[in-house]
Amino acid sequence: MARDELTQKPPGLSRREVLNAGLSLGVVGLPIRWRPFLPGRDSTPPAVPAFAYFSDTHVSLKRNVAECRALMEEIEGVVRPSLAINGGDVVDYGWKGEYDSYDSVLSGLPFRTHHIPGNHDVRWAGLGLKIFSERVGAPYRSFDWEGCHFALLDSTVPLSHWGHFESEMLRWLEDDLDRVGRRTPVFLATHHWVGRDQVMADNESALRKVIEPYNVKIVLTGHGHNDLLWRWDGFLCTMNKGLYQGSYQKVEVDRESGEIRLYRRTLEKPQLRLLAAVNLASDREKRKVWHVSPSEYEAGAPLTAPPDASEFRWNAGNWKPIESRSLGTEGLSPGVHLLSLRAGQEGQAESFPIRVNSKSAFFRSRWERKLSGGVMSHLLIAEGSLFVSAMDGAVYRLRASDGALEWRAKTGGYCHSSPRICAGTLVVGSADGFVYGLDPKDGAVLWKHPTQGPMYGSAAFARGVAAIGGGDGRIYGIEPKTGKETWRFELPPGDTAFVQSPAAADGERFYFGSWDKHLYALDALTGKQLWRRLCTQSTFAFSPAIGGPAVAQNRVLVPANGNELYCFDAASGEPLWKAASPGDKFGYSGPQIDGGRVFIGCLGDKGEVRCVSLEEGKELWAAATGQVIYDSTPAVSEGIVSVGSVSGALWGIDAASGAIVGSFQFPTGHFLSSPAMDGRAVYAATYSDWVMRLDFS
Known part of the structure; x- marks a missing residue:
């Protein structure tokens, strides 16, 4: 039977008989791929209180709905939990219709399910954490149950699959655990795993330092789609396959025996099996003090x-x-x-x-400053200062010569958006749904323009208008001095109609890449669409949306995730050429145009940076850094190209030959931002919270 055909309940069958036949009363019309395990139901209260943990439900508009509903009904009958926790990747793409489908998975169940976000909930979603919070709850929070404390963490990086524990949340966690004290049993939940050989959350060591003094009993994780159990610095950690794959866990809190018991159910072994038992009381051995000196x-x-x-x-x-x-x-x-x-x-x-x-280092640190949050945006050098927006919502102005703080402003949400100075006003978007106009001299808020979603994109300026796009499917033309909306452009409606990358402008037109697979050109004065071009024949995931457009010499370039770099005539939108990379792929890093050459990072294990001609897209050279490059767009100055690898390395590459001339390792944190250059100075920041100026000779 096809997946979208309706399945009707045969007359006279009980609920259990229907489930054992491979159907679910909770999700009419969707067959499941295997049978849930349903012993006879017991209506008596459980002798030992328990909760259920599962993750990676990956509910889409149709897929995985019936499987997850069947397992939730099994959990109701077998575990009889007081509560449940979903460890992330609640839905597949973060779309409203998927949350509607997920509602049917939980409908009518007698226990509450708590949720944390996974990368699938934020990576391709225009509304991201906004719709997650509206539909299933805050992305991180804590609560108490049966004398135990639960800290549910958000390990996601917006618009990405990487894991990270943002500093603002870690500061909250420190205060939260300090409040409950060192004797209270604590359960920790994070979508991205910690403590395994492959590092998924870049700053897991920072999390470990926060939780080390406390009575953390189990760290509940997901993301890896495997049934695993391990220890991390003595902490018991666990992971399941996805709920739709037949896995979940039961955790009993037995105060009479003084222990916590962890059980697992899998598709292959559907009856719960005891995995581990740990004491409720703190039993961590006194740690020896390790020193490494000097540093x-x-x-x-x-x-x-x-x-x-x-x-x-x-x-x-x-x-x-x-x-x-x-x-x-x-x-x-x-x-x-x-x-x-x-x-x-x-x-x-x-x-x-x-x-x-190293005495022979190419890059030398001029100054370093710790910020209050990580950085994902493009840095800006202007007016003798460095402007930086951070993922805790802060915007900074630092003196370029020595990094001294000139001012710090705060928005109400994280700033994936990069700061841009437009007609004397610093314009930046925030995930709180506002576009901010700040006075670049002192950081004072001049105006806040409301939108209907998180503002991921960055502004461009032309003909007296600052244009910026975001997660609500709209592009706003704003008068920079007053914040007055002069025009608004609506992308064609759809789940993937949103903008996350910086806009480009050439004095007459604005250019925006969108997750609906198109590049748009808008009239700067009126916001009217002049042309749009399809940039992939594949699914929306291959849209020209991450690496933003660049424009020069009446040509606009944009990469699409299907390994294509497009060049269009800026005025007419006529295709001029299309290039594909023979190695690592175009798509995530934006192009940087310098004269007749285009520099761009490529996604792949080689960590390649490519130089192609602006005239015809012919490859001039390729440099392999050996470390994956993701969102970082190259900067170029004084014959040197600089770009960041996810691992935290900043690279210097000879612009003429492609020879790698140097690198510098930033403190632990994903390098997803884009550096700025001025003369022989490079300014860069990462998810480590550090921003630095590096000089080269």
């Missing part, structure tokens, strides 16, 4: 590991055995590297930031 070394100099550590790794590399107490720093680039140590896979673990210097 700064010349490249190649050895450092001494603590005697109880048996394994080490640099950054997110592979774990290696410590064969002598001396660990080398050979091969490490200048910058700040994370040294992680552990006493075996399940033993004590610690991490130490280690600065490596």
